[in-house]
Amino acid sequence: MTLGRVFICPRCKVASNSGCIGSSSEPNLDIFGNHAVRCPSASGGPRTEFWHDPLVLMWERLARFAGYKVGHEARNLVLSAPGLRADFFIPEINMIVDLRTAVTCDKQLCVKAATAPGAAAEAGIADKESKWKAHVDAQGDVFLAIVHEDGGRLSDTAKDLLHRFARHFGISPTDQSMFMSYGLQRLHAISQKGVARLSRALRPVPSGAAHIPSPSLRFGAPIRRPAGSALARMGPPLSSQPLWKTAAISRLSTRPVVVQPLAVPPAAPSPALVAAVALLENVAA
Numbered sequence: 217m218t219l220g221r222v223f224i225c226p227r228c229k230v231a232s233n234s235g236c237i238g239s240s241s242e243p244n245l246d247i248f249g250n251h252a253v254r255c256p257s258a259s260g261g262p263r264t265e266f267w268h269d270p271l272v273l274m275w276e277r278l279a280r281f282a283g284y285k286v287g288h289e290a291r292n293l294v295l296s297a298p299g300l301r302a303d304f305f306i307p308e309i310n311m312i313v314d315l316r317t318a319v320t321c322d323k324q325l326c327v328k329a330a331t332a333p334g335a336a337a338e339a340g341i342a343d344k345e346s347k348w349k350a351h352v353d354a355q356g357d358v359f360l361a362i363v364h365e366d367g368g369r370l371s372d373t374a375k376d377l378l379h380r381f382a383r384h385f386g387i388s389p390t391d392q393s394m395f396m397s398y399g400l401q402r403l404h405a406i407s408q409k410g411v412a413r414l415s416r417a418l419r420p421v422p423s424g425a426a427h428i429p430s431p432s433l434r435f436g437a438p439i440r441r442p443a444g445s446a447l448a449r450m451g452p453p454l455s456s457q458p459l460w461k462t463a464a465i466s467r468l469s470t471r472p473v474v475v476q477p478l479a480v481p482p483a484a485p486s487p488a489l490v491a492a493v494a495l496l497e498n499v500a501a
């Protein structure tokens with residue numbers, strides 16, 4: 217990965233030559249985003265900005281779409297712990313919801329998460345509930361922790377909440393099914409986009425003098441296509457395609473297809489040939 221150079225994480229400054237995670241063969245720092253999602257210094261920074269916050273906004277949007285009123289990051293909801301600030305609150309059902317993003321390759325969870333699907337989500341729920349549940353239960357409200365794993369998996373609590381939204385959205389199975397499809401697709405897309413943006417934001421940088429960005433650091437993400445421009449035509453140019461294919465494309469296309477003849481560059485005589493001709497002319501003279 218490093219091509220003989222040392223790379224460091226721009227947030228926590230861990231270096232690529234700092235060994236592996238625990239006793240595994242996984243390096244502490246990699247370029248594929250494994251470190252980016254579990255970087256201890258990204259929490260509260262890019263991890264929140266790119267991954268957590270867009271998910272919270274999407275959940276709030278889904279709640280409103282289902283017909284609920286939503287309070288965003290309301291303060292002083294918990295009487296016995298005013299410092300706790302939930303991601304959102306649904307007054308109609310007295311539900312305080314806090315969202316967590318969980319990493320399956322976390323040092324403490326990796327072995328369990330590799331064999332038990334949802335282990336990271338369950339650990340995230342346990343962590344949130346230990347902080348919130350007793351306080352919220354004591355005042356008669358409902359606390360719900362919802363978790364998104366980095367691979368896209370939703371916690372059971374999140375699926376239950378989405379089903380609840382769907383039932384509130386419509387009575388008919390068709391309405392509910394439509395809501396579930398929409399919600400699951402939107403949440404998954406936003407979660408995966410967040411993980412990708414986080415990985416790009418925390419890509420390792422060379423520790424010494426180097427040309428940045430290095431090709432070895434690129435993740436192969438395509439450059440964004442300018443809005444409104446046409447997609448590039450794939451395959452060989454029309455001029456090198458057989459006539460029958462060009463005719464078929466021009467018949468199906470809404471735009472006129474202009475076939476340009478292949479341009480043949482003028483042949484330039486080689487220096488050796490020029491010298492040989494000059495020699496022959498000299499001999500003839």
Ligand SMILES: [Zn+2]
Pocket residue numbers: 225226227228229230251255256257
């Ligand atoms: Zn880091």
